Amino acid sequence: MWMWVNGELCDAADARVSVLDHGLTVGDGIFETVRTTEGRPFALTRHLDRLTRSAHGLGLPDPDLDEVRRACAAVIEANPMELGRLRITYTGGLSPLGSDRGNDGPSLVVALGEVERRPDTTAVITVPWTRNERGALAGLKTTSYAENVVALARAHEQGASEALFANTVGQLCEGTGSNVFVVLDGQLHTPPVASGCLAGITRALAVEWSGALETELPLDVLEHAEEIFLTSTLRDVQAVHRVDGRELPGGPGPVTAKAMRVFEERAANDLDP
Numbered sequence: 356m357w358m359w360v361n362g363e364l365c366d367a368a369d370a371r372v373s374v375l376d377h378g379l380t381v382g383d384g385i386f387e388t389v390r391t392t393e394g395r396p397f398a399l400t401r402h403l404d405r406l407t408r409s410a411h412g413l414g415l416p417d418p419d420l421d422e423v424r425r426a427c428a429a430v431i432e433a434n435p436m437e438l439g440r441l442r443i444t445y446t447g448g449l450s451p452l453g454s455d456r457g458n459d460g461p462s463l464v465v466a467l468g469e470v471e472r473r474p475d476t477t478a479v480i481t482v483p484w485t486r487n488e489r490g491a492l493a494g495l496k497t498t499s500y501a502e503n504v505v506a507l508a509r510a511h512e513q514g515a516s517e518a519l520f521a522n523t524v525g526q527l528c529e530g531t532g533s534n535v536f537v538v539l540d541g542q543l544h545t546p547p548v549a550s551g552c553l554a555g556i557t558r559a560l561a562v563e564w565s566g567a568l569e570t571e572l573p574l575d576v577l578e579h580a581e582e583i584f585l586t587s588t589l590r591d592v593q594a595v596h597r598v599d600g601r602e603l604p605g606g607p608g609p610v611t612a613k614a615m616r617v618f619e620e621r622a623a624n625d626l627d628p
Contacts, residue, residue, distance in 0.1 A: 356434060356466065356467070356468070357429075357430060357433035357434055358370045358430060358464065358465065358466045358467075359426035359427075359429055359430050359463070359464065359465040359466075360372065360462075360463075360464050361462055361463060361464075362422075362463075364429050364430070364433060367466070370464075372446075372462055372464065373449050375449055375450060375451075375452070376446055376447075376448060376449060376450070376462055377446055377447030377448060377449075377450040377456060377457070378444065378446025378447060378448075378462065378498050379446075380450065380452060380453075381447075381453070381454055382497065382498050382499035382500075382501075383413070383415075383446060383447035383450070383454075383456065383498075384413075384444060384445060384446030384447060384462075384497065384498035385406060385409035385410055385413060385415065385444075385445050385446075385495065385496055385497050385498065386406075386442060386443060386444045386445065386496060386497075386498055387402040387403070387405065387406050387442075387443045387496065388402075388440055388441070388442055388443075388588045388589070389402050389427070389440075389441040389442075389443065389588065390438070390439070390440070390441070390588050390589055391431055391436075391438070391439040391440075391441050391467065392437070392438055392439075393437055394431050394432070394435060394436075395626055396427060396431065396441055396626070397588075397622060397626055397627075398556050398557075398560070398626075398627060398628060399424070399427065399627060400627050401556045401559070401627075401628070402443070402556055403418075403420050403423060403424070405496060405554065405556065406418055406420075406423070406443060406445065406496075407420070408495075409495045409496050409497065410445065412491075412492070412494070412495040413492075413495060413497060415445065415447060415461055416460070416461060418445050418461070418463070422463065423443060423445075423463065423465070426443075426463065426465040427441060427443065427465055429465075430465045430466065430467050431467060434467045436467070436469045437469075438469065438470055438471065438472060439467045439468060439469055439470060440467065440468050440469075440470050440588075440589060441465070441466075441467050442464075442465070442466050442467070442468070443463075443464075443465050444462075444463070444464045444465075444466075444498065445461055445462070445463050446461060446462045446464075446498065447461060447462075448460050448461045448462045449462075470589060473589060473590050473591075473593055474593070475593065475594060475606075475607060475615070476593065476594040476595065476596040476605075476606065476607060477515070477516045477517065477585070477593055477594070477595060477596070478514060478515040478516065478595070478596060478597035478598075479510065479515050479516070479517045479518065479519055479530070479583075479585070479595050479597070479598055480509065480510050480513050480515045480517075480518050480519070480598070480599050481518070481519050481520075481521070481574065481577065481598070481599055482506045482509055482510075482518045482519070482520060484502065484505075484506060484520065485520060485521055485522055485523050485528075486520045486521070486522045486523070486528045486529065486550075486551040486552070487522070487523055487551060488522040488523060488524075488528070488549065488550055488551030489523070489551075490551075493551045494548055494551065494552070494553060494554060495553075496553055503531035503532060506518035506520070506531050507531045507532075510531075515597070517530045517531060517532070517533055517585060518530060518531050519535055519574075519577070519598075521574040522550050522551045523551075525573060525574055526546065526550050526571055526572060526573060526574065527546050527550070527572040527573065527574050527576055527577065528546055528550045528551050528552050529546065529550075529551075529552035529553060529555075530585060530587075532587055533555070533585040533586060533587040533590060534546075534552055534553070534555040534557070534558035534561075534585065534586045534587070535583065535584075535585055535586075536561065536567060536583065536584050536585075536586065536614075537572065537576055537577070537580035537581075537582070537583050538580060538581045538582035538583070538608065538610045538611070539576070539580060539581065540581075541581070541610065542568065543565055543566065543567040543568065543610055543614070544567060544568050544569075544570040544572060545558065545561075545562060545567050545568075545569060545570070546569070546570070546571065546572055547569040547570070547571065548569075549571075550571065555586060555587060555588075556588065557586040557587055557588055557590070557591060557592075557618075558586050560618065560621070560622075560628060561586050561592060561614060561618060564614075564617050564618060564621050565613070565614045565617060565618075577598045577599075577601070578598075578601060581608065581610075582594070582595075582603065582607075582608035582609075582610050582611045583595040583598060583603065583611075584607070584611045584614065584615075591615070591618055591619070591622070592611070592614050592615040592618045593615075594606070594607035594608070594611045594612075594615070
């Protein structure tokens with residue numbers, strides 16, 4: 356694997372960042388995951404726009420998007436594959452131990468790994484921990500992901516691929532790395548960004564292309580929703596067939612199936628919507 360590390364393309368075996376990088380010591384960093392198909396990134400402009408918004412939220416300098424694009428192109432060209440996960444990581448850089456940032460500037464790492472196409476349906480669980488919709492990191496895609504690691508491990512222990520969170524006031528929020536949609540009386544809904552969820556790129560496109568409503572929803576909506584699906588960069592639109600102990604009708608329901616079909620068609624027609 357060839358990676359981009361702070362201005363250079365290098366073999367993964369030789370890739371190095373300092374053990375004092377603030378992204379490592381205190382999780383002071385942001386990232387984006389971009390799907391690539393046969394060497395072509397999807398929705399890269401939207402991802403880079405969000406990278407900049409996350410940098411603002413964390414107080415990091417604006418990333419040089421021209422450099423990020425060059426890095427992405429170089430890494431994609433150096434690692435040919437059918438379906439890939441392009442990871443852009445941007446951190447506070449070399450810093451003293453502790454929360455204060457140093458003066459050396461940020462670090463930029465871009466890597467690409469091969470992935471397989473996700474199944475059409477999956478199982479999810481709910482977890483007892485909450486998202487803080489009023490926290491300093493709410494809505495930012497940061498490298499402070501340990502909470503998600505713990506929740507996702509719980510999901511895997513229970514035979515699921517994703518864990519869903521409520522926020523501090525008991526509203527449905529998001530998954531560890533996905534947004535969630537539900538169908539109620541035939542209408543598609545998803546939690547608003549104000550719930551504390553990440554403003555997912557796939558979420559935004561699914562809302563735009565499916566006519567979903569952004570609605571405050573209690574967590575227990577999952578107990579009676581007619582259909583449920585997840586969205587994320589690597590899932591696109593993925594139906595849910597089980598939530599905790601509740602089995603939903605087998606296969607994607609009609610609203611979900613339509614959303615899956617429309618997303619696939621629209622994404623194929625425009626790689627940078």
